[in-house]
Amino acid sequence: MFKIGKNLACAIKEKVQNSKIVLSEANVCYTDSCSCKGACGTYVPPCASCAYHD
Amino acid sequence: MKETEIKNIKYITIIATHNCNLNCSYCYEQHKSTEKMDVDLVKKIIQNELNIDDNFDLVAIDFFGGEPFLEFDSIINIIDFVKAQKHKKEFSFFAGTNGTILSEKYKQWLVDNKNIFSLALSLDGTKTMQDINRSNSFDLIDIDFFVNKFSNVTVKMTISQDTLEYLAEGVEFLHKSGFQFINCNLAMGVDWLNENNSFTLENELEKLINFYLENPLLAPCSLLNYNIQNIAYYSKKIAHKYCGAGTRMKIYDIDGKVYPCQYFMPLAIGEKSLATENIVFSDIIKSSDLDTMCQKCIVVDICPSCYGSNFAGTGNIYGRDPAFCKLSKIIIKANSYFKAKQWELGLLSLDEYQEQELLKGIMMIQEQL
Numbered sequence: 221m222f223k224i225g226k227n228l229a230c231a232i233k234e235k236v237q238n239s240k241i242v243l244s245e246a247n248v249c250y251t252d253s254c255s256c257k258g259a260c261g262t263y264v265p266p267c268a269s270c271a272y273h274d
Numbered sequence: 275m276k277e278t279e280i281k282n283i284k285y286i287t288i289i290a291t292h293n294c295n296l297n298c299s300y301c302y303e304q305h306k307s308t309e310k311m312d313v314d315l316v317k318k319i320i321q322n323e324l325n326i327d328d329n330f331d332l333v334a335i336d337f338f339g340g341e342p343f344l345e346f347d348s349i350i351n352i353i354d355f356v357k358a359q360k361h362k363k364e365f366s367f368f369a370g371t372n373g374t375i376l377s378e379k380y381k382q383w384l385v386d387n388k389n390i391f392s393l394a395l396s397l398d399g400t401k402t403m404q405d406i407n408r409s410n411s412f413d414l415i416d417i418d419f420f421v422n423k424f425s426n427v428t429v430k431m432t433i434s435q436d437t438l439e440y441l442a443e444g445v446e447f448l449h450k451s452g453f454q455f456i457n458c459n460l461a462m463g464v465d466w467l468n469e470n471n472s473f474t475l476e477n478e479l480e481k482l483i484n485f486y487l488e489n490p491l492l493a494p495c496s497l498l499n500y501n502i503q504n505i506a507y508y509s510k511k512i513a514h515k516y517c518g519a520g521t522r523m524k525i526y527d528i529d530g531k532v533y534p535c536q537y538f539m540p541l542a543i544g545e546k547s548l549a550t551e552n553i554v555f556s557d558i559i560k561s562s563d564l565d566t567m568c569q570k571c572i573v574v575d576i577c578p579s580c581y582g583s584n585f586a587g588t589g590n591i592y593g594r595d596p597a598f599c600k601l602s603k604i605i606i607k608a609n610s611y612f613k614a615k616q617w618e619l620g621l622l623s624l625d626e627y628q629e630q631e632l633l634k635g636i637m638m639i640q641e642q643l
Contacts, residue, residue, distance in 0.1 A: 222476070235633055236633050243630060
């Protein structure tokens, strides 16, 4: 389940292969995916990236 | 406090009490008691955290339990004290509550202090779901209060084996009730072995994906909002620790003793807690230190591995539960499918760089997971 169709897969692959962008890990924020989303199910603290939506 | 820039945040959890007025079916705190925090000790701890020289600009202080609002008067006392002092760092307070014991007086205090005090409500979906998981407590919660007075409140919906079949219905219910931010996850540390769980989870995720594609203005719940773009940076040699346990998080138990996260406390795992002192946590993990089933897994950086639950189950913070791993892979595959469909329909607002990250992540999951 959750396999995308052939046409969509081809469109995505083509877009990736034709891109000249070089991805750099320096731009990745691993910490903002952790506790602020409370994925552990026990901890949902406020954080600058998601708590102050207003 | 309003924040528009990312600050370097330290997360401090204060255990307000070991007591809880509910008895949730999946609760990992197996050693509850009526013990509670020492207010003067907590004031000293917070003062110290707000004034020591470290690299953090903001201290996010979380009151946890048991049910922290059983000690509401003490929490008010502590916050009034902290507000009255000058500190080197900014601060904010937070509590996750079951929402069942809020008097009008306490509700008013929360409204009056919403500039420094954020809330999350534990509510497991519809009345049926909540009552199955959380001690028949649905009717005790003033949902309108949370939705109307705290527009940014997060609702935390935990899914147990008994409520898995209602997952999509529960999320839709929470959206219809007015919650914008739904943090939805499978219960940790429980037995997910039943083979039917995979089938049920797939069906429910499919319903949920269709719901969000039909309602593109809603923010998808956390179950369909994984950072799958990070997979584009997968490394065979290292992994990134999924949560802040032991590095960016610090938990103070009622006696002032510090733990890496609440799952390592005696309140949760009893005597096993004694062995946690020697555990070394690092935000970067050598792949060879991981469970063998994770060492070559391309989604290791986004997989919700709970180090406390791993430790409680296997004695090793990296030791995984294969049944939970199987369900996590289904969720991640569902995320890749959902994001691909959103991209196809033009529902995502991404710059060229973000688009490349995401599409690469999608393809890696589709082809290799």
